[in-house]
Amino acid sequence: MRKLISIILLGIVATGLFMSISQIPFGEPGERMGDHFIREGVKETGATNIVTAVVVSYRGFDTLGEVTVLFTAAMGLGAVIGLVRRKKTHPVIEPASLIVYTGCRFLFPVILLVGTYIVIHGHLTPGGGFQGGAVVASAFLLMYLGCRGKRIRENLSRGLESLGGLLFILLGVTGLLIGGDFLFNFLPLGEAGTLISAGIIPLIYLAVGLKVGSELAGIIDHLIENTDELSE
Amino acid sequence: MVNPVLFIVVPLGLAFAIPLLKYISKKIIRFVPALAFLFNLVFALRLIPVVMDHPVHVHIGGFIPPMGINLVAGPVGMLFVVLIALVGFLVSVYAFHPVKEKYEDRYHILYMLQLTGATGVVLTGDIFNLFVFFEILCLASYSLVAYLGNRAGIESAVKYLIQGSLGSGLILIGIGLLYGQFGTLNMADIAGRIHSVQPVSVYVPLVLFITGFGVEAALFPLNAWLPDAHSSAPTTISAVLSGIAIEVGLYAVLRVVFTLFGISNMMGFFLVLGVLTLLIGELCAFSQDNIKRMLAFSSIGQIGLLVFAFSLASTQGITGGFFQLASHTLGKALLFLAAGYMITRTGSMEIASFKGMGKTMPFTSLAFTIGAFSMVGLPPFMGFPGKFMILKAALHDGQMLTLILLGFILIATVIEGAYFFRVVQVLYFAGDDLPDRERAPAAFSRLVPIFLFTGLIIVLGIYPSLITDLLDASALELLDRPGFIKSIIP
Numbered sequence: 001m002r003k004l005i006s007i008i009l010l011g012i013v014a015t016g017l018f019m020s021i022s023q024i025p026f027g028e029p030g031e032r033m034g035d036h037f038i039r040e041g042v043k044e045t046g047a048t049n050i051v052t053a054v055v056v057s058y059r060g061f062d063t064l065g066e067v068t069v070l071f072t073a074a075m076g077l078g079a080v081i082g083l084v085r086r087k088k089t090h091p092v093i094e095p096a097s098l099i100v101y102t103g104c105r106f107l108f109p110v111i112l113l114v115g116t117y118i119v120i121h122g123h124l125t126p127g128g129g130f131q132g133g134a135v136v137a138s139a140f141l142l143m144y145l146g147c148r149g150k151r152i153r154e155n156l157s158r159g160l161e162s163l164g165g166l167l168f169i170l171l172g173v174t175g176l177l178i179g180g181d182f183l184f185n186f187l188p189l190g191e192a193g194t195l196i197s198a199g200i201i202p203l204i205y206l207a208v209g210l211k212v213g214s215e216l217a218g219i220i221d222h223l224i225e226n227t228d229e230l231s232e
Numbered sequence: 233m234v235n236p237v238l239f240i241v242v243p244l245g246l247a248f249a250i251p252l253l254k255y256i257s258k259k260i261i262r263f264v265p266a267l268a269f270l271f272n273l274v275f276a277l278r279l280i281p282v283v284m285d286h287p288v289h290v291h292i293g294g295f296i297p298p299m300g301i302n303l304v305a306g307p308v309g310m311l312f313v314v315l316i317a318l319v320g321f322l323v324s325v326y327a328f329h330p331v332k333e334k335y336e337d338r339y340h341i342l343y344m345l346q347l348t349g350a351t352g353v354v355l356t357g358d359i360f361n362l363f364v365f366f367e368i369l370c371l372a373s374y375s376l377v378a379y380l381g382n383r384a385g386i387e388s389a390v391k392y393l394i395q396g397s398l399g400s401g402l403i404l405i406g407i408g409l410l411y412g413q414f415g416t417l418n419m420a421d422i423a424g425r426i427h428s429v430q431p432v433s434v435y436v437p438l439v440l441f442i443t444g445f446g447v448e449a450a451l452f453p454l455n456a457w458l459p460d461a462h463s464s465a466p467t468t469i470s471a472v473l474s475g476i477a478i479e480v481g482l483y484a485v486l487r488v489v490f491t492l493f494g495i496s497n498m499m500g501f502f503l504v505l506g507v508l509t510l511l512i513g514e515l516c517a518f519s520q521d522n523i524k525r526m527l528a529f530s531s532i533g534q535i536g537l538l539v540f541a542f543s544l545a546s547t548q549g550i551t552g553g554f555f556q557l558a559s560h561t562l563g564k565a566l567l568f569l570a571a572g573y574m575i576t577r578t579g580s581m582e583i584a585s586f587k588g589m590g591k592t593m594p595f596t597s598l599a600f601t602i603g604a605f606s607m608v609g610l611p612p613f614m615g616f617p618g619k620f621m622i623l624k625a626a627l628h629d630g631q632m633l634t635l636i637l638l639g640f641i642l643i644a645t646v647i648e649g650a651y652f653f654r655v656v657q658v659l660y661f662a663g664d665d666l667p668d669r670e671r672a673p674a675a676f677s678r679l680v681p682i683f684l685f686t687g688l689i690i691v692l693g694i695y696p697s698l699i700t701d702l703l704d705a706s707a708l709e710l711l712d713r714p715g716f717i718k719s720i721i722p
Contacts, residue, residue, distance in 0.1 A: 058293065065367075072375075076375025158251045162248050165245075184294045
């Protein structure tokens with residue numbers, strides 16, 4: 001009986017999903033917002049990467065929200081994982097092999113450079129603050145694997161995290177004061193396609209990159225500290 | 233006039249700044265949340281007369297909707313902003329006396345983010361932006377439930393996390409389906425087009441939204457997480473979860489049902505669902521020995537009553553619903569704070585351990601009693617006008633189903649009265665063999681919020697007309713769907 005009811009319910013939901021999805025005109029032009037972004041996006045925002053134009057300009061408030069979601073998750077993780085941590089011990093750390101160690105030291109600055117490039121060119125080419133920040137954080141993950149025993153300074157990473165968030169909000173409030181709207185693009189748009197263009201978009205992505213990079217590195221740090229203890 | 237976006241941005245900015253402020257002084261961070269919500273409270277109250285005249289629209293980034301994100305500060309939004317700021321401010325005063333020394337900064341950050349998320353949900357006019365703020369609210373709530381770090385807290389936080397994330401996932405799928413069909417995320421824009429497609433192709437998004445938001449709104453049968461989470465969280469967080477978080481979940485359900493989809497033929501279902509939630513909540517509350525669990529189940533019951541009131545879909549019913557919502561927010565925050573303060577003295581959550589507290593902590597016991605009487609609906613406290621308005625609206629509705637359900641509501645109120653009076657009886661008339669307790673010096677930061685909540689409940693109980701204008705305007709905003717759409721998408 002229970003199975004029969006489940007199957008019937010599943011059927012109803014599946015039919016509904018099918019009816020909804022079959023209405024969606026995949027890949028066809030004429031979407032209300034999508035068309036506008038493609039045609040007017042570069043003119044209105046100065047960013048040649050339309051995804052960035054949507055993420056940072058048209059829907060910049062969502063991005064502020066997403067940055068906050070990540071911040072909340074990192075804070076919550078820190079608060080909860082810290083509770084489980086009982087005492088600070090220093091287990092004997094087996095050093096990584098020469099190949100891993102050398103590779104890490106060689107790759108670390110290169111990865112940082114690539115991450116920074118992706119952040120700074122977010123308004124021109126695919127990428128941006130979130131992606132670049134994640135790449136930067138991966139450099140720190142590699143360092144934890146290769147150069148064991150080294151730690152990022154928690155105070156520094158949390159300070160950068162705060163600065164990134166505050167910079168984002170400061171840019172938004174400046175727009176409110178100058179243009180009358182929060183996150184208003186108050187800088188000149190410049191010539192589309194050049195590095196210094198698109199007004200505040202690169203600055204916002206810089207703030208996002210700073211925040212995401214330090215946040216993810218902090219999360220990795222928290223999780224590593226904890227497995228150290230579980231392994232005992 | 234202050235721009236409504238600042239109600240979100242100021243607490244958010246201060247939350248971001250706390251890790252830096254910590255370097256200046258560890259002592260000042262516990263005053264930051266109070267500062268942020270005092271700002272919100274003062275400026276939101278000053279904005280209300282403007283909003284009563286015409287809603288304030290904010291275009292983020294200067295893009296006209298539906299291209300950009302917009303905020304709608306109408307009567308409904310501002311009513312919630314004021315409630316959130318009021319409870320946020322008073323509860324953060326209560327937390328001047330820290331809950332726990334360790335990780336105090338993280339507690340304050342998460343607390344501010346939780347309420348910022350709630351404020352964002354009620355102000356935004358964009359369905360995806362609503363989802364983002366809803367996530368902030370939920371994520372902060374999950375981690376705050378586990379903040380005390382005891383076994384019960386972590387276990388209930390995980391339960392809450394699993395059910396909540398499942399709900400969020402469903403909402404996201406619903407948003408995706410709507411965006412696919414209409415190519416827009418603005419709520420007014422979607423609402424204006426939703427009747428242009430066949431109803432059968434939008435019923436799945438509707439079901440997904442109601443189920444997803446229903447988890448946070450604690451609708452039966454999606455509320456299994458609530459009693460554990462509300463009872464094992466720190467006192468201040470229980471007050472916010474019960475007084476703000478579930479109400480904001482309910483707000484999201486109301487927005488979806490009344491504004492986004494504009495359905496009127498499902499109200500019978502919601503009436504029955506509301507009364508079912510009410511009866512189950514009150515019956516479970518009746519059988520509890522743990523005071524915080526009792527209050528948590530009572531919250532489920534009250535949400536059921538609110539769902540019933542809103543589903544009457546008449547001006548009277550919705551006004552009554554909003555009054556009862558405000559009354560529940562203030563009353564439940566007071567009850568949790570007062571109970572939490574007594575628990576710090578007795579060291580136990582068992583109702584039986586509260587024997588003779590009327591003598592040891594006369595003021596807090598009195599405040600608890602007033603909160604309990606208001607919750608039951610006794611005059612002259614705030615619960616009375618709320619329940620009376622709902623009763624009148626239901627009688628005015630006059631349908632057979634409503635009248636039968638009204639009978640069940642009266643039964644539920646009797647049950648509610650029974651378990652609240654039982655606690656009051658333990659406080660004052662529990663016999664002679666009282667445990668010997670010293671009268672400890674009172675913590676003023678804890679007594680002041682309790683006193684202010686009590687005062688508000690009495691004042692608004694005697695003069696309900698202080699807020700009924702705003703509530704009438706809120707009811708009109710919910711019912712006048714074409715007007716709402718037209719004010720945003722001309």
